[in-house]
Amino acid sequence: MADWINDGGHGGSDPGAVAKGNTEKVYTLEAELYVHKRLKDHGISNDVTRTSDVTLDENPRVNKVKNYKYCLSHHFNAGGGNGAEFIHSIYSDGKFEKMLADEFKKAGYPLRPRAIFTRKGSNGQDYYYMHRRTGACRTTIIEYDFVDGANSEKIKDKKYREAMYECVVKTVCKQEGKSYKPLNQPKKDTNSVLDGNKQNVYVNGKKVAYLDNAHLIAELVEKEIKNGAKKIVIE
Numbered sequence: 001m002a003d004w005i006n007d008g009g010h011g012g013s014d015p016g017a018v019a020k021g022n023t024e025k026v027y028t029l030e031a032e033l034y035v036h037k038r039l040k041d042h043g044i045s046n047d048v049t050r051t052s053d054v055t056l057d058e059n060p061r062v063n064k065v066k067n068y069k070y071c072l073s074h075h076f077n078a079g080g081g082n083g084a085e086f087i088h089s090i091y092s093d094g095k096f097e098k099m100l101a102d103e104f105k106k107a108g109y110p111l112r113p114r115a116i117f118t119r120k121g122s123n124g125q126d127y128y129y130m131h132r133r134t135g136a137c138r139t140t141i142i143e144y145d146f147v148d149g150a151n152s153e154k155i156k157d158k159k160y161r162e163a164m165y166e167c168v169v170k171t172v173c174k175q176e177g178k179s180y181k182p183l184n185q186p187k188k189d190t191n192s193v194l195d196g197n198k199q200n201v202y203v204n205g206k207k208v209a210y211l212d213n214a215h216l217i218a219e220l221v222e223k224e225i226k227n228g229a230k231k232i233v234i235e
């Protein structure tokens, strides 16, 4: 069992936040698959909560996540602000979230005025179920930016989004003591790293590609969702 799990927020009948041509569930699936692949490239085994645009309710989601040590729950925000925020449980120290915020800042991404926080419900427990119901798993909710805020145009740029996901990859590498490998490495290294790590992409039950490149997979997924794909599986 891997230590890490990537959770693509929302999905299926729950689109998450939708505004100004941005749909949260599309970006969260992209983020989840991107970080999943990039961590694998670094030899950090990790799983995902969903591999396609399916509905994933609270119970099956937390039942899966609580089997892992660490969870990255990928989200995009709404409400008209801008910048990233990182939410941790009232029971965790927030050190990892501080490392995340530092990487985002270093890469030039805006942070919320209160970028790292916990939230308590009226019953004294964690407010968010991803913290409250995932047992001993250390869950970090990452809100990358706002679908309806000052950066609502900027976040439409895939490169802009992916460089945010890279900040997450970098931070996990740091925690795991792995040396971070940037994307634009010499070709021969990349080939040897990705060799044997190819993924099948199935759309509506039909195999459409066999790829070893996270960019291409994310691009293909986005295209197929736009074209109305009902089910996408990557394995």
Ligand SMILES: [Zn+2]
Binding pocket: 009, 010, 016, 017, 024, 074, 075, 076, 077
């Ligand atoms: Zn969300």
